[in-house]
Amino acid sequence: MVITRRRIMEYKIKPGDTLTSIAIKFFHDPKKSNLIAEENGIIDPNKINIDQVITIPNEDDKAQITSEPKAAVKLTKSQLKRFLTHASEDTVNRFCEPLNDMMERFGITTKLRVAHFLAQVAHESAEFSAVSENLNYSANALRTVFGNYFLTEQQAQDCARKPEVIANIVYSNRMGNGDQESGDGWRYRGRGLIQLTGNNNYQSFKKCVDVDVVTDPDLVAKDPSLAVASACWFWQTNNINRYADRDDLNKVTRLINGGTNGLHQRGVLLERAKAILD
Incomplete structure (x- = not known):
């Protein structure tokens, strides 16, 4: 079913x-769970995540539901190659099928949603070439990017060009990670097309895909399906479809990046994706 209605409320x-308990909470009717699933592009009602933000549809607009489902947009290898202008043939071949499978699974199914998703993941991963976080910072870069952690020039010099040391400093005692000595900062550094980061996120993603990425977090970088799925999981968990549907590049970028870094280039990629999909 396809639903087009005014969105009135968000729920974490x-x-x-x-979905059944949420339908009972808002509508006093367990059967309304299908409306919530359709509104949020949830393909599998059993695969919802703690802290995922969903939109509660307006019950009064249920007459706008149509009975015919709309097929998910599918990328061809030719389209993906035209979009990833700097990617190798092998990259296109490895990622095309996982993209189609995972975007459909996580409700990224319309041209506008796919275009926004492709633009963001291409920017974040340097066109799918960077699927593991690069923490090989110079002393200068450490003071600029992580100034709160490297307060003196000497601290920065001591840690420069030591990615594991840097990760264990900047990611310790947050996002579910232990202290510096635990090694969690390095273990759960960013991986995937939108850089899944931190023990808490790896734990939540593990529950979603039923693959033990906590014991072996490198799987998120090594397996194209998991690299894509981690990005789709983040996208769905933060309900970014609602802003892609509005064609709101600024808001989509803020949810992905935390700010508007690279906004112009993301816009260039978005227009390229739209042209290719159209």
């Missing part, structure tokens, strides 16, 4: 929530 999923 809590431990123990199911």
